[in-house]
Amino acid sequence: MPSTVVQSMHYDHDTHTLRIRYVSGMVYDYRNVPEEVFEAMKASGSKGRFLNQHIKGNYAFERVPRARR
Incomplete structure (x- = not known):
């Protein structure tokens, strides 16, 4: 999954949560x-x-603290 922005992504089917790990x-x-x-x-x-x-701009989001990654 080469991307200059997205390092990885994971989808939780139970909670419908998309977790994005950015290259940063x-x-x-x-x-x-x-x-x-x-x-x-x-x-x-x-x-x-x-x-x-x-x-972005279409779904509520929150930054995940390092302790919860």
């Missing part, structure tokens, strides 16, 4: 993301562009 090392949880959106992001050619166009 910061980790954010995006809440109530539909599974279809996660699948579309996985299939996207540009994870960073998809994140900016479809995730």
